[in-house]
Amino acid sequence: MSTTHEDTEEQNLAYNVFARACVSRGTLEHVTGRWGGLTLGALHEGSMRFNELRRRVDGVSEKMLSQTLHALERDGLVHREAQPTNPPRVDYELTPLGREVAERLMTLIQFVEGRMDDVLAARERYDARRGAR
C-alpha cells in the first residue's frame, strides 16, 4: 500500500496541469479543446474515416480536423491506419490509452448533456437578477 501512495505522490510532483509550464496542460487541451474532445468522443463510437469524422463532428473544418487528428495521434491517443488500397483508405481509431481518456471524457460529456435543463434554468435566474439591478 505504501508503494501505491508513493507512486501517486511522484505522479503529482511530476505533472500538474495547474502549473503553466507543465507539458500536461497541452495534452489536456488537446483532449478537452473544442475539436479534440468531440473527435475523441466520435471515435469512442468506433473507427472512422476522415470524412465520416467530419460529418460526425458537426461544424469542424477540414483543416481543423486534420490538425486535431495530428495532435491526438502525436500524443498517442489516436491511431491512423492507411489501408493499401487504390484509392488509399485511411481509418482513424482510438489507441488503448485514447480509449481510456475518451471513456472519462464521455462520462463528463454525458453528464453535462443530461443536466442542461438545470444549466438553462440557472441562466434564466442569473439573467433575471442582472436585469433587475
Place this chain on the structure above:
Amino acid sequence: MSTTHEDTEEQNLAYNVFARACVSRGTLEHVTGRWGGLTLGALHEGSMRFNELRRRVDGVSEKMLSQTLHALERDGLVHREAQPTNPPRVDYELTPLGREVAERLMTLIQFVEGRMDDVLAARERYDARRGAR
C-alpha cells in the same frame, strides 16, 4: 426500468454536443475550456477568493478569470458570495451541480496527468517516424 430507458432517450434527443447548434456545446466549452476547466478544478479543492484563484490557475489574466467565473456562475456551476465586510470580500465556490461536474473533470485531469509518461513516449516515436521520412 422502461421509464429510465425512455428518460435516457429523451435526454439524448434533447441535447447533443455533437450538433453544432446545440446549447450543450457551449456549456461543455465553459467546463473544458482552457481556463474553465482549471477554475473548476481549483474550486474543487474548496472555496477561494478571486486572488487565490488567480494564483492557483497559473497564467490566467484578471480579465480572463473574471469572464470565466461569470460564465460558470451563469451556468449554475459556481456560486459567488459577497461578504458584507469592509472592504467587501468575495468568495467563489462550486454549487452542488458544479461539484458533480468538477468531480468528473478531475477524474479526467488526474488520468491525463498520470499517463503523461506514455504521452511523451508516443510523441518521441511520432517525431522519430516523421524525421525518418
